[in-house]
Amino acid sequence: MPGENQAQVLPNNTLSEEIEAETGIKVSACYQCKKCTNGCPVTFAMDIYPDRVIRFIQLGQEDRVLNCNTIWICSACETCTTRCPNEVDIAGAMDYMKERAIKAKIRIPQPKTYAFHRAFLADIKRRGRVFEGGLVLSYMLRSGEFKRKLFKFDVGADIWLGWNMFKRGRMKLFPKGIKGKKEIKKLLK
Numbered sequence: 098m099p100g101e102n103q104a105q106v107l108p109n110n111t112l113s114e115e116i117e118a119e120t121g122i123k124v125s126a127c128y129q130c131k132k133c134t135n136g137c138p139v140t141f142a143m144d145i146y147p148d149r150v151i152r153f154i155q156l157g158q159e160d161r162v163l164n165c166n167t168i169w170i171c172s173a174c175e176t177c178t179t180r181c182p183n184e185v186d187i188a189g190a191m192d193y194m195k196e197r198a199i200k201a202k203i204r205i206p207q208p209k210t211y212a213f214h215r216a217f218l219a220d221i222k223r224r225g226r227v228f229e230g231g232l233v234l235s236y237m238l239r240s241g242e243f244k245r246k247l248f249k250f251d252v253g254a255d256i257w258l259g260w261n262m263f264k265r266g267r268m269k270l271f272p273k274g275i276k277g278k279k280e281i282k283k284l285l286k
């Protein structure tokens with residue numbers, strides 16, 4: 098019954114106000130046009146669509162967002178953010194909620210995605226940019242994939258892929274930092 102659902106949801110602005118204050122992302126500007134969801138390439142794997150995630154944030158339904166797999170499925174491609182007519186940074190909000198889930202020690206439905214997330218951030222903190230070779234190795238060590246593949250003698254395909262990327266100039270042999278490393282570190286803090 099519609100009346101029953103309405104009675105269960107008590108809107109609470111605290112979460113959206115916190116996001117807006119901490120990140121500048123104006124989730125309150127969302128008017129549910131669904132352009133974000135319609136452009137998202139990975140909705141097939143999500144349990145809550147991106148427009149709904151924003152709506153739940155607006156309503157203060159923090160538990161639902163922290164426990165959904167959507168924030169971990171999100172690949173941060175920013176298609177949604179680019180499409181939003183109200184300039185809501187949906188991808189940024191997903192990242193913010195990931196960090197909140199980690200702080201709240203919520204069980205992460207996709208430990209490998211989490212391992213990649215940590216490896217990616219660690220690389221950015223270290224150099225201000227990603228070094229693909231180091232990122233892959235760091236991810237494989239954190240996720241346990243390295244051990245698994247080593248025991249199964251299954252690293253050949255990865256080495257071959259790395260070699261092909263290197264040949265095409267898509268992967269460098271040595272890492273390079275950027276000038277504004279300190280600023281990036283501050284931003285991440």
Ligand code: SF4
Pocket residue numbers: 126127128129130131132133134147148151180181182183184185187
């Ligand atoms: S595109 Fe923007 S305004 Fe539309 S539903 Fe998504 S977040 Fe809301």
Ligand code: SF4
Pocket residue numbers: 133136137138139147170171172173174175176177178187188191
């Ligand atoms: S950033 Fe995440 S939510 Fe947005 S379109 Fe890409 S995958 Fe979908």
